[in-house]
Amino acid sequence: MADTLTKTDPGAVAAPTKSAPDTAAAPAPTPIPTVIADQVDIVYRVHGAATSGRGAATAALGRILRRRKGGDDGAERGVRTVHAVRNVSFTAYRGEAIGLIGTNGSGKSTLLKAVAGLLPVERGHIYTDGQPSLLGVNAALMNDLTGERNVHLGGLAMGMSREQVRERYEEIVDFSGINDKGDFISLPMRTYSSGMAARLRFSIGSAKDHDVLLIDEALATGDRSFQKRSEARIRELRARAGTVFLVSHNNKSIRDTCDRVLWLERGELRMDGPTAEVMREYERFTAR
Numbered sequence: 412m413a414d415t416l417t418k419t420d421p422g423a424v425a426a427p428t429k430s431a432p433d434t435a436a437a438p439a440p441t442p443i444p445t446v447i448a449d450q451v452d453i454v455y456r457v458h459g460a461a462t463s464g465r466g467a468a469t470a471a472l473g474r475i476l477r478r479r480k481g482g483d484d485g486a487e488r489g490v491r492t493v494h495a496v497r498n499v500s501f502t503a504y505r506g507e508a509i510g511l512i513g514t515n516g517s518g519k520s521t522l523l524k525a526v527a528g529l530l531p532v533e534r535g536h537i538y539t540d541g542q543p544s545l546l547g548v549n550a551a552l553m554n555d556l557t558g559e560r561n562v563h564l565g566g567l568a569m570g571m572s573r574e575q576v577r578e579r580y581e582e583i584v585d586f587s588g589i590n591d592k593g594d595f596i597s598l599p600m601r602t603y604s605s606g607m608a609a610r611l612r613f614s615i616g617s618a619k620d621h622d623v624l625l626i627d628e629a630l631a632t633g634d635r636s637f638q639k640r641s642e643a644r645i646r647e648l649r650a651r652a653g654t655v656f657l658v659s660h661n662n663k664s665i666r667d668t669c670d671r672v673l674w675l676e677r678g679e680l681r682m683d684g685p686t687a688e689v690m691r692e693y694e695r696f697t698a699r
C-alpha cells in the first residue's frame with residue numbers, strides 16, 4: 412500500500428525577495444513532489460502455475476496427495492513468481508504530465524497500480540501526496556446499471572458529494588458524447604460499445620480534480636475527436652495543480668500530452684527525461 416507524504420508546506424514555495432530589483436525575473440517556484448518511488452520492486456505470485464503440462468484436475472489431485480504426505484515446498488505447490496518491476500525510483504511533481512512507455516509486459520500497468528495503492532511493493536517505498544486515482548479502461552462500473560446510475564455511483568465512489576455529482580451530471584454526460592446518437596445514458600452499460608463505455612469512464616473519472624490521476628490506456632479506445640477532447644481535459648487537470656500519469660502505446664498521445672516520460676523495459680527504468688529525448692530513444696529501440 413502506498414505510504415502518504417506529509418502535505419508540503421505551502422510556505423515552501425519560493426517568494427521573490429523584497430530587495431530584488433523590479434527587473435529581476437521572479438525565481439521559479441520550488442517544485443512540489445506528489446509521488447516518490449524509492450527503489451521499488453514488485454513481484455507477482457502465481458499459484459498453481461507449475462503444472463508440468465498436466466491437466467488442471469491431475470495437478471489438483473497431485474497437490475492434495477502431496478499435502479497429505481506433508482512434504483510441500485513453494486515450487487512443488489506450483490507457486491511461480493513474476494518480478495514485474497525492478498529497483499524503480501523517480502519523483503513526480505505537481506503540474507507534471509508523465510508518460511509511462513515500454514514494450515508489452517514491461518511493467519507499466521503494474522507500476523501504476525502500485526502508485527494507486529492497489530498492489531503491495533516487495534521492496535522499497537512509494538510515497539504519495541494526496542489520493543491517487545486510477546482511471547483505467549477497466550475501472551469498475553456496473554454493467555447492469557444504466558449510464559446515469561453509473562455516473563452517480565462513480566462520482567460518489569470518487570468522493571464527490573451527491574450535490575457535486577448532480578451539479579456536474581450534465582457536463583459529464585455531454586463530455587462523454589454518450590447521448591450524441593440518442594438517449595443511451597438511460598440504457599444499461601452492457602448495451603454500450605467498448606469505445607462508448609471507455610468514454611463514459613473517462614468522463615466520470617476526470618470530472619473531479621485529482622491530486623494524482625493515473626490513466627491506463629484510456630485514450631486508446633475513443634475515436635479521434637474524443638481523444639482530442641481527452642487530451643485537452645488532461646491539460647486542464649494538470650493546470651489545476653495535479654499530476655497526471657499516462658500509460659499508452661500511442662506515441663502521438665504521449666507526445667501531445669506529456670512533458671516527461673518514464674521508459675520501462677523488463678521492469679527496469681531505462682530512461683526518465685523530457686518527452687522528445689526519451690521518445691527518440693524509444694522509437695530507435697522499437698524500430699530495431
Ligand SMILES: Nc1ncnc2c1ncn2[C@@H]1O[C@H](COP(=O)(O)OP(=O)(O)OP(=O)(O)O)[C@@H](O)[C@H]1O
Pocket residue numbers: 455456457493494495513514515516517518519520521522
Ligand atoms: N496478475 C498478474 N499475475 C502475474 N503476473 C502478472 C500479472 N499482471 C502482470 N503480470 C506480469 O507482470 C509483467 C508486467 O506486466 P504489466 O501488465 O505491468 O506490463 P505492461 O507494460 O503494462 O504491458 P502492456 O503494454 O502489454 O499492457 C508481465 O511479465 C506480466 O506477465
